[in-house]
Every structure is written in C-alpha cells, then in structure tokens.
Amino acid sequence: MEQGKLHLVKFQKRWQLLSYAEAVLYALGIAVLCYFITETVWFGLVTFIMSVLLFVFMKKPWKHNLNATSSYIDAHVSEASFSTGLLLQPEDNLSNLAKLQRYKVSEELTKRLGDISPPNALKQAFLVMLGCISLGFIFHKLAIFPGVANELNNPKNTEQIQFVATDSVQVKSSVPAIEQQEIRVVYPSYIRLGSKTTTDPNIKAVAGAKIHWKLQFDAAVVAPVLDVMGELIPMQKSETGYQVQLPLTASGFYSFKFQNEEGTEFTSDLFSLEAVADNPPEIEILGLEQYTYFDFSDKKLVELQSTITDDFGIDESYIIATVSKGTGESVKFREEKLNFKEAISKGTKSIRATKTLDLNALKMEVGDELYFYIEAFDEKQPKRNVARSETYFAVIKDTVGEQFGVEGTLGVDQMPDYFRSQRQLIIDTEKLIKDKPSISIQEFKSRSNELGFDQKALRLKYGQFMGDESEMEEAPAVIESHEEGEDHDHTEDQENIPKEFMHDHDGDNEHNLVEQHGHEHEETSEEPEDPLHDYLHNHDDPEESTLFEESLKTKLRKALSIMWDAELHLRLYEPEKSLPFQYEALKYIQEIKNSARIYVHRIGFDPPPIKEDSRLTGKIKDIKNYSKNETTSADLPFEAIKNAVNRLEQLVQGEEEFKEDDTILFTSAGNELAQLAIENPGKYLQVLQGLKSIENNTGRNLENYRLVQKGLLLALPSTPQVPGSEKVYTDEINSLFLKQLEVYD
Known part of the structure; x- marks a missing residue:
C-alpha cells in the first residue's frame, strides 16, 4: 500500500x-x-x-x-x-x-x-x-532594429558637446557645431584593461589613465582650447579636426572654448572628470591571537594564515619578522624578511598566503620575543601602494630570571624585608621547607608567619594597580577544612598563635606599607545627592579600575586571589601547601608583565649642544620667559556661495535686475563650489552648469535661478550653531546630561 x-x-x-x-x-x-x-x-x-x-x-x-x-x-x-x-x-x-x-x-x-x-x-x-x-x-x-542596439550599448553616446556664445549680445552668425566627437580612455598598463572609446563627455576612470579627445567641427574655428579647472590646454590640429591629450590625475571639471572667424568666443557646458583611486592592498590574518606564549618544552610553531586582496593586482608580499634578545640597554634586534609558502603571481587580485613560523629555526631562546607583520605591494606605477597588517607577538616564556646578589660581607641589601618579590618569596619558602628538620618548631612558625606577612604586603602592593587604596576586603571567614588524617589540636590558647609571632607593624602600622588615601566620611542628610552618581565610572571601585584592559585585569584579579591562598597556608604554618599557589601567582604576574610590553623601533636622539663656558655657572642673565601675542583673523568659509544664495533670492523675487557685478559674484561662487565638487564631480555638475549659464547670459531665467539656489544651499555644510535654542529642561539630571552632549555653550 x-x-x-x-x-x-x-x-x-x-x-x-x-x-x-x-x-x-x-x-x-x-x-x-x-x-x-x-x-x-x-x-x-x-x-x-x-x-x-x-x-x-x-x-x-x-x-x-x-x-x-x-x-x-x-x-x-x-x-x-x-x-x-x-x-x-x-x-x-x-x-x-x-x-x-x-x-x-x-x-x-x-x-x-x-x-x-x-x-x-x-x-x-x-x-x-x-x-x-x-x-x-x-x-x-x-538589421531591423539597429537603433535599439546602439541605444543600449551606448546609452549616453547621443550626448553631444554643445557650444554657446560667451557674449551676451546676440550673435548674428551661426554657432559652429560638432560633427563627430570621440573620447578614448587609455588605462595604465598594469591594470590590463587596454583602452575604451566612448562619446560620453563625462569621464570616470582610474587615476593615471590618459584621456584623448578628438573633435570635428562643421565650420572653421580659431584657437580651440581645453579648459580644465582654469588651466587652458591648446588643442592640436589633425587631418579631420582637433585633438588633445590629458593625463587623469585628479577629479574636476572641464569644458571647451574657441572663437569663430568673426572673433566671437564660444564655450561648452561643464563636464566631469572623476579619478578613481587605486587603493592599497587589504590584508587579513585569520585565526591567530595577537599574543602567543610558549613554554620551553612546547612545540614552538606559529601557523600564519592570511588573505591578501587588491583591486587591480598584487605585486609582492612577504613577512617582516623581528627577533628581540636581551633586556634593558643590552637588548638586540634582528630583522628578517620571510617569504610565504605559496608563490605569489604578479597581477593576482586575491591570494591566500600561509606560513609556519618555527621559533627554533629563527634561533630564539628562552626570554626572546618575536614581532612579525605582513607587508604587501600592488602594481601601481610609478610608485606602488603598500599596506601592512597589525603586529603580532610570539614569546618564549622565561620562568627563571636572574636576581642581583652580593656577598654578605661585601654590601648591604637595601630592599626592605616587608616588600619582597614573588620570586623571592618562593625562594625563601623553599629554603624554609628545606630547613624545617634542623630548626625548632617556634622558629619554623615564626618564619612561616613572616613569609605570610610578606605575601600580604606584596598582595596589597599589586592591589594598587586594581584601584585598591587600602586592603580590599577581609580574608574569607570560612577556611577550608584540613585534610583528614592531619593532627591539628588547637586549644583555646593556641587559636591566636599567628598573632604571637606577627611583625609589630602587621596591624596598626600597616599604613606604612600602602599609603592610605581613603577616609571615612559620614553621610548626612545635608549633603546633596550627586545626580550623576549612577552614571559615572568610579575609579575608587577596584572592580572599575581602568589601569589595565579587561584581560589584564582578569589575570591580576586571579593573581591576587591566589596570593590570598598562599598567605593563608603560610599563616597556618603549611609552606608546602602554599608553594604551588605562589608558583601560580608568579606565572600570572609574568604573563601580565609580558602582555603590557610594547615594541617600538629604536630611534636616535641628538641633544642640542651645550656651551661649555656657561655650563654649571648658575647665571640666568640671558634666560628670558617666552611669550607670544598673535592676532589672527578667520575668514568666513564659502562666503561667495552664501552671497550668491542671497543674490539669487533677490533675483527670484524680482526685486532687482541682473547687474554686471553679479557676474563676478557667480564666478567666485562657482570657484568655491568647484573646490567642494572635486571629490564628487557628478553631484555638483548640474549646479555648476547652471552657474556657468548665468555667467554666459544663456540661463538668466527664473527656473535656472531656483535650480542653482537649491544646489548651492545643499552644498553648504551644516552649521554647528543652533539659533534660538532655549533651556527648557529644568530637571538637574537632564540639564547635566544635555550639557555633556554640548547642547548648550
């Protein structure tokens, strides 16, 4: 079924x-x-x-x-x-x-x-x-429908360059027209696009291309020129007409000008030149942490995977690796250039490049650091674009550091006993465990308690970096139970045994260790409540300290928590149980120190020369205080455009007739607008054409006035002032919030 x-x-x-x-x-x-x-x-x-x-x-x-x-x-x-x-x-x-x-x-x-x-x-x-x-x-x-094919393949080919007379007086003779126009765009060789022929006067091409214009007129013309943003380039006469060539280096506008045999000057509309920039390559590193740490026994390999893309083609790419050896003034750097595993073909627009970095092959030892980044070049001519990725780090941990020491009879240790490093505490704890069979119980407990106090002092010192201005909190009230089988017979007299062997400054003199900044303030009803209290970032709160980024804060908080356990076992005379916690705290401290390091290239510094005759004399006769008074005048931006908008409003209302002085005003407004339109010529092309028609007396009508006025208003940048703003919020929290948003001056 x-x-x-x-x-x-x-x-x-x-x-x-x-x-x-x-x-x-x-x-x-x-x-x-x-x-x-x-x-x-x-x-x-x-x-x-x-x-x-x-x-x-x-x-x-x-x-x-x-x-x-x-x-x-x-x-x-x-x-x-x-x-x-x-x-x-x-x-x-x-x-x-x-x-x-x-x-x-x-x-x-x-x-x-x-x-x-x-x-x-x-x-x-x-x-x-x-x-x-x-x-x-x-x-x-x-070929029944040839016009449809031509229209779709060349949708703008029917746009012919038209000319009008620049003189406002009526021209009796006819205006020369273009019988044939041809514009050829020759792309740079590295783009591999060859050339393109079009009859569209509005040109958009990559920067570095060469533009060829060929114009054929139906009548004789005199001195035709190409006007590019005020720069006049004469056109060369050819067999069939006139031609001119121009390298496309920046966006702008252009037009053609010439005279007829009677001496009347003619000009064309404005057309746009848009230069598309050749962008540098883009580099993305995949699945790799910015900091990588290795222990001495680890397999020290860094798997680097990346994708490199470019809009027209990649020329070459490689890895710059810098190995840092030593510390302080004895640090040394060695830089190497490493190739990727894959061969990079010139002209490839996108590649996936990989590389396995072997730290042993780079002759790195314990404590050495590797800084590496990817650098890529495209094929732009004459100067290539270059891009580089972020810097990544690979570190071999140094778990054993050298400590400065001298013989007891040759010097004095100036380091206070109450502030020791974590490594020093580990050494002293191991020494106490080793000496335990040969010393008395009272001395053993005394030394263990002293080490517990030293651990506490170190914890408080590191707590300052978390925003602690005093001891953060009391020790946990509940102490974990001891392991079964251990004999801990504490009588009432022995409950406070650690206090018997404490330093004198362990309690009342604790302020000598960490400067006390916090003082108790009794809150009274007379004190006004801060309305922004809930919105502020309180640096006095240890949990809101911003001395470190979040990952470092987390590690430091873990280290402080581990120090609690290390101190606890030292206070309970159990240095063997405290030692693993001390080693773990040291591990976090080393990671924090290494993560906070920033690598920069060394640069030289030449101090100014010192006059030996005036050195150490103490004379300040020729030394004077520096003062400077300067008055500057700020020019109003786009003043001509603003004046043109006001003048156009008068012309639209019909209050006044067009004057000869207005031509100068609209010319200045067109120059200012052209500066704004360089980055995006197509956006302001119609407005510039309207301004030019007003100058040439071919567009002095109400419709064109309104079109140009609207375009100029849209071109003006928005002003930061808010005229007529009033304070309408009387609530305190709203007023402070708006003040922060800079609504009011």
Whole structure:
C-alpha cells in the first residue's frame, strides 16, 4: 500500500517538474529574441530571469499537490475506481473494506502510473522557443532594429558637446557645431584593461589613465582650447579636426572654448572628470591571537594564515619578522624578511598566503620575543601602494630570571624585608621547607608567619594597580577544612598563635606599607545627592579600575586571589601547601608583565649642544620667559556661495535686475563650489552648469535661478550653531546630561 503512495508522489513531482520546464522554455525563447534585437548579453539575461518568474507565476506548479494529483488520476485511470484518495488517509482510520480497496488501488497504480504522462504543453513551449530564436536571428541578419542596439550599448553616446556664445549680445552668425566627437580612455598598463572609446563627455576612470579627445567641427574655428579647472590646454590640429591629450590625475571639471572667424568666443557646458583611486592592498590574518606564549618544552610553531586582496593586482608580499634578545640597554634586534609558502603571481587580485613560523629555526631562546607583520605591494606605477597588517607577538616564556646578589660581607641589601618579590618569596619558602628538620618548631612558625606577612604586603602592593587604596576586603571567614588524617589540636590558647609571632607593624602600622588615601566620611542628610552618581565610572571601585584592559585585569584579579591562598597556608604554618599557589601567582604576574610590553623601533636622539663656558655657572642673565601675542583673523568659509544664495533670492523675487557685478559674484561662487565638487564631480555638475549659464547670459531665467539656489544651499555644510535654542529642561539630571552632549555653550 505504501508502494502505491510512493508512485503517487513521484507522479506529482514529474508534473511539477514539467511545469517548470515549460516556463524555462518560454523564457529562453523570449530572452534569445531580446538578445538578437538589443545585442546585449545583460539585457537578455535580465529578460530571461523576469520571464521565468512570470511564467512560473502563470503556471503555478506548486498547485499540483497530492490532492490535485489524486483527482487527476481518478479522472483518467479507470482502474483507480475513484479511490486514489484512500492512499492519502491514515490506515488506522479506514474500515476493513476501505483497507481492501486501498490495497487494490495501490497495486493498480504501481502497474499503471509509470506509463501515464502528466498533463503538459512541453512540445508547444519547445516550438515557441524555436520560433522566437528563429525570429530573432532573422531580425539580427536583416538589421531591423539597429537603433535599439546602439541605444543600449551606448546609452549616453547621443550626448553631444554643445557650444554657446560667451557674449551676451546676440550673435548674428551661426554657432559652429560638432560633427563627430570621440573620447578614448587609455588605462595604465598594469591594470590590463587596454583602452575604451566612448562619446560620453563625462569621464570616470582610474587615476593615471590618459584621456584623448578628438573633435570635428562643421565650420572653421580659431584657437580651440581645453579648459580644465582654469588651466587652458591648446588643442592640436589633425587631418579631420582637433585633438588633445590629458593625463587623469585628479577629479574636476572641464569644458571647451574657441572663437569663430568673426572673433566671437564660444564655450561648452561643464563636464566631469572623476579619478578613481587605486587603493592599497587589504590584508587579513585569520585565526591567530595577537599574543602567543610558549613554554620551553612546547612545540614552538606559529601557523600564519592570511588573505591578501587588491583591486587591480598584487605585486609582492612577504613577512617582516623581528627577533628581540636581551633586556634593558643590552637588548638586540634582528630583522628578517620571510617569504610565504605559496608563490605569489604578479597581477593576482586575491591570494591566500600561509606560513609556519618555527621559533627554533629563527634561533630564539628562552626570554626572546618575536614581532612579525605582513607587508604587501600592488602594481601601481610609478610608485606602488603598500599596506601592512597589525603586529603580532610570539614569546618564549622565561620562568627563571636572574636576581642581583652580593656577598654578605661585601654590601648591604637595601630592599626592605616587608616588600619582597614573588620570586623571592618562593625562594625563601623553599629554603624554609628545606630547613624545617634542623630548626625548632617556634622558629619554623615564626618564619612561616613572616613569609605570610610578606605575601600580604606584596598582595596589597599589586592591589594598587586594581584601584585598591587600602586592603580590599577581609580574608574569607570560612577556611577550608584540613585534610583528614592531619593532627591539628588547637586549644583555646593556641587559636591566636599567628598573632604571637606577627611583625609589630602587621596591624596598626600597616599604613606604612600602602599609603592610605581613603577616609571615612559620614553621610548626612545635608549633603546633596550627586545626580550623576549612577552614571559615572568610579575609579575608587577596584572592580572599575581602568589601569589595565579587561584581560589584564582578569589575570591580576586571579593573581591576587591566589596570593590570598598562599598567605593563608603560610599563616597556618603549611609552606608546602602554599608553594604551588605562589608558583601560580608568579606565572600570572609574568604573563601580565609580558602582555603590557610594547615594541617600538629604536630611534636616535641628538641633544642640542651645550656651551661649555656657561655650563654649571648658575647665571640666568640671558634666560628670558617666552611669550607670544598673535592676532589672527578667520575668514568666513564659502562666503561667495552664501552671497550668491542671497543674490539669487533677490533675483527670484524680482526685486532687482541682473547687474554686471553679479557676474563676478557667480564666478567666485562657482570657484568655491568647484573646490567642494572635486571629490564628487557628478553631484555638483548640474549646479555648476547652471552657474556657468548665468555667467554666459544663456540661463538668466527664473527656473535656472531656483535650480542653482537649491544646489548651492545643499552644498553648504551644516552649521554647528543652533539659533534660538532655549533651556527648557529644568530637571538637574537632564540639564547635566544635555550639557555633556554640548547642547548648550
């Protein structure tokens, strides 16, 4: 019975698939027809996608579900006896007679459904596709629609360069026009794009390209020039007209000027020159921590994986690795250039580069540090763009450091006993454990208690870096229970044994260790409550200290917590249990110190020479205090544009007529707007053309005035002042919040 339902589902899927195939055939025929008419691949592709969606929506293959399939089979297969629907119902809900009928239908459909074809119009769709393809081929051969192809392939080719007279007096002679114009863009050789020919005067190309203009006039012209942002470049006469060449180095605007035989000067509209910058390569390092630490016994390998991309092609890329040896003034640096595992082909736009850095192969030892970054160059000419990644660090931990020491008879240790380093505490603890069998119990407990105090002093000292100005908190009240089997018989007289052997300054004199800055202040009802208390970052709170970044704060907090345990066991005369905590605290302290290190290249410094005759004399006769008074005047930015907007408002209202002095004003406004439009020429092109038509007396009408005024207003930057702002918030917290946002002066 399940076999019959399975064949029913297969029949349904075949039906849906044939419906989709019909839609694809219809769409393919229409798309090929459009391609032959327009001769544009992208237009044919868009037509195909839109046609597929349209015919799929018309055919609605999703409506051919199991219920529709069951109804179709009941109507076309007599052996089904209109009982196909029984296959879609749960068997438990059927009677014995229905189950028998279901079994019979399942057997019949298993035999018959393979020979039955779902309803479709596949042949019709195939014939329509062949007809559309044949019709399109005929149109293409007979060139019935040549204008459509030219319009789509060169949508802006019909934009011809038009000229108008610069003189406001009517010109009796006709204006020379361009019969043919050709603009060729020659790209730099490293881009590998060759050249492109267009008749669109608005040019957008990569910086460094060369632009060639060829113009052919229908009448004789005199001294034609190319005007690029005020720079006049004469055009050279050729066999058919005039030509000029210009390297594209920056964005801007240009126009053409010439005179006719009668001496009348003509100029064209403004057109944009947009130089697209060649961006430097982009480097991304994948899955690598910025700091990597290795123990001496670790396998010292750094797996470096990166992706390097460039818009036009990569020239070369490598790794700069610097090994640092030694500390202090004896530090030495060795720099190496390492190649990637993969060979980099010139001109590749995207590569995945990997490298395994072996610290042993770099001859690194314990305590040495490796700084490395990736450097990449593109093929830009004449000077390549360069990019470099962030610097990454690899460090081999130095767990044993050298300590300065002298013989007891040769010097005096000036380091106070109450402030020792963690490494020194470890050495003293190990010495105490070693001397335990040979010293008395009282001396052992006294020395253990002293080490506990030293551990406390060190903890308080490091606590200052977390913002602690006094001891952070009391020791935990509940002490973990001792291991079973240990004999700790403490009587009432022995409960305060550590106090008996404490330093005198362990309690009252504790302020000698850490300077106390905090004082208790009793809160009274007279003190006003600070409204910003809940919003401020309180540096007095140890948890909100910002001396370190979050990862370092976490490590230092762990180290302080471990020091608690180390001190606890020393106070309980258990130096053996304290020693592992001390080693762990030392590990965190070393990691914090190494993480906070910053590598910079050494640079030289030459101090100014000192006059030996005046050195150490103490005379300050010629030494004078330096003072300087300077008055500067700030020019108002875009003053001409603002004045032009006001003048245009008067012209729009009809209050005054256009004057000759206005030409100078609009020329200045155009120069200021051109400076703004260098980065984005297309945005202000229409406004500049309107200004130029006002200067040339060809656009002095109400419509052009309004267009130019709107464009100039949009070009003006927004002013930071807020005229007429009033203080409307009287609530204290809102006033302080708005003050922080600089709403008020």
